[in-house]
Amino acid sequence: MKHALVIGGSGMLAGTVLWLAEVGYHVSIIGRDGEKMSRLTERLPDRLSAVLVDYRDDLLLKEALRRSIEIHGDFDLVVAWIYSDAADALPCVLSALQRGTDVFHLLGSRANPSGVRNGLTIPEDVRYHQVQLGYQVVKGQRRWLTHEEIAGGVVEAIQEKKPLCLVGFATK
Numbered sequence: 001m002k003h004a005l006v007i008g009g010s011g012m013l014a015g016t017v018l019w020l021a022e023v024g025y026h027v028s029i030i031g032r033d034g035e036k037m038s039r040l041t042e043r044l045p046d047r048l049s050a051v052l053v054d055y056r057d058d059l060l061l062k063e064a065l066r067r068s069i070e071i072h073g074d075f076d077l078v079v080a081w082i083y084s085d086a087a088d089a090l091p092c093v094l095s096a097l098q099r100g101t102d103v104f105h106l107l108g109s110r111a112n113p114s115g116v117r118n119g120l121t122i123p124e125d126v127r128y129h130q131v132q133l134g135y136q137v138v139k140g141q142r143r144w145l146t147h148e149e150i151a152g153g154v155v156e157a158i159q160e161k162k163p164l165c166l167v168g169f170a171t172k
Contacts, residue, residue, distance in 0.1 A: 001026050003072045005065075007055060007093070008081035008106075010036040015151025016079060016158075021047035025077065028068040030055055056086040065096040074098045079154060081106040090120065100125045104157055107132045113164055131157045134168030 002025045009017040010031035020027045021044045030051045031037050037050040049072065053064040069075065078101060082089045090105065097103070103126055107113060113130045122128045131154055135142045145153070145168050153167030 001072075002076040003028065003069075003074065004077040004079070005030065005068065005075045005093070006079045007089070009079070010040050010050075012147040012150045013079060013081060013154060014040050015148060016154045017048065018043065019151070019155050020077070020079075020158075026072050028072060028075075030061075030064065055082060055089040055092075058088050058092050061089060061092050062096070065093065069096065069098075075101050077101065077158070078103045079106070079158075080104070094120070094123060094126065097123060097126055100127065102127045102129065102158070102161065104129045104131055104154060106130075106154070109134045109168075127161070128163075129157060129161060130164045132164065132166050134166060136168050 004020045004025040004027045006013055006017050006027055007030040009029040010033055017027050017029055017040065026047055028049045028051050029037065030053055032052065032054050034052055037052060041048040041050045051064050051068055053060050055061045075097060078093060080090055080093060080103065107116060107130055111132060113132055133145055133150060135144055150167060157165035
């Protein structure tokens with residue numbers, strides 16, 4: 001079975017997690033909220049694994065990744081929504097990848113995609129993609145994306161495998 005890792009998957013990416021499980025992945029989900037994680041993983045307990053860890057702690061993150069790989073095999077796909085206060089988390093994840101993995105890195109609306117990409121060392125056999133989250137305009141007013149819009153945009157990005165996918169209107 002294919003193995004996916006979703007960082008931040010118990011909240012706004014829950015729809016993405018469930019879709020990945022439905023299309024044949026075992027999904028390891030990194031999150032900190034045990035209650036939210038339990039509600040999600042109990043929906044498909046044979047396909048979803050909770051990885052309760054604060055990804056800002058590099059040592060704990062490395063150990064959690066190692067255990068997940070040991071149990072479910074190498075990651076075939078990674079979806080990473082990592083806050084800016086964890087600058088070493090994505091490099092830590094990238095260093096754990098062993099073969100041609102697709103990595104989908106979620107960025108906020110104000111992020112500079114090329115600047116983010118240039119700041120990373122991507123292993124040669126990893127296919128790096130960015131998903132930039134924007135906003136919707138409703139009746140002339142901007143609003144944040146809903147969890148469903150975000151999850152749907154990530155699913156679309158995974159299906160299309162473009163280097164950069166915009167969800168909503170990215171602000172520039």
